[in-house]
Amino acid sequence: MGMWDWLFGKRKAVRVESPPKNPSGSARFEIKGGLLTLPTRGYYGLYKYSPKKAWVISWNDSTPDGRRGGHREEGEGRYVLIDVANDAVLVDARMPRPNNGAVAENGTFCLEDWHFGSTLSGTFHVFTSQGLPIITKVLTANILQSGISRNGLLAYCLTANSPTENGRKLALYDLKEGVELFVVTPQRAFEHIGFDEKSLQLVVKVSGGGEYRYGPDGALVDEDAADEAMLSSTNYTEVILTAEAMLQAGCPTSELERILAGVIGSRALGADADPAWKPTALKVQGLAHEALGQAREAIGCYEEALRLNPKIGVKRKLDSLLKRQG
Secondary structure, X not given: OOOOOOOOOOOOOOOEOOOOOOOOOOOOOXXXXXXXXXXXXXXXXXXXXXXXXXXXXXXXXXXXXXXXXXXXXXXXXXXXXXXOOOOEEEEEEEEOOEEEEEEOOOOOEEEEEOOOOOOOOEEEEEEOOOOOEEEEEEEOOOEEEEEEOOOOOEEEEEEOOOOOOOOOOEEEEEOOOOEEEEEEOOOOOOOEEEEEOOOOEEEEEOOOOOEEEEOOOOOEOOHHHHHHHHHOOOOHHHHHHHHHHHXXXXXXXXXXXXXXXXXXXXXXXXHHHOOOOHHHHHHHHHHHHHHOOOHHHHHHHHHHHHHHOOOOOOHHHHHHHHHHHO
């Protein structure tokens, strides 16, 4: 299980505004300029297809009259699920602020409700193809991203930072059983999340082609593989943050050279051209040099880091090294 128990919200009936079947043909939709429209229903919104385009979920985060979208205090948005193969609108319903929908091959779909007002909060929803709730998770943090697996067996939700217990959490849900498998605080960055439905695992894709996995218990399947993937990333921020975390946690000497090489490589990837990240890259490189007993190299990195950012946090380390060097 995860670090704490997230309680599922009560299952509520979805207010469906159309019958399951649609012999009138009003499911005929148009896509233009990045929007899906249903002319006979007076509907338009963003959309996303299922992998084989047998289903499409669409959502509109605006008031019913369409005059105000995004952040607001009232005026429910709308979403529709279309069975493309059978030319039918199966769900036409409302929620306060629907966003970031996704739909699986079986028509199971997920949506994020970003809530009215300015409070850091949201609700992660997963529904059946008939609009019945499978997961309703009310959160005291904004939702950063979410998704559903190809065959509708798994779904995940990632929250942004928040002062509450729901802040910066990654959760995986078993949709067949309608339960939460785990919720953890992710310790590593990532670019994209996929699924292994057979093993009930989250597959985290890293920039540059690497990957690592979370098992159904929320633990990393192979922590060394995760570190290797992150240090080999083509995203310099991912490399720097991973290297710093590994050094702070303490790692065997055999890994220090690999960490140092990764940080030096991150500078060539673009950190040196980024004023916000070059001082941090130099600091972490200095930490790696110091851990390897390379005092002169560490001093050089710390001095340059402090010239670029006097508050980078290595002044005491530099003074200590200089004192030891005489």
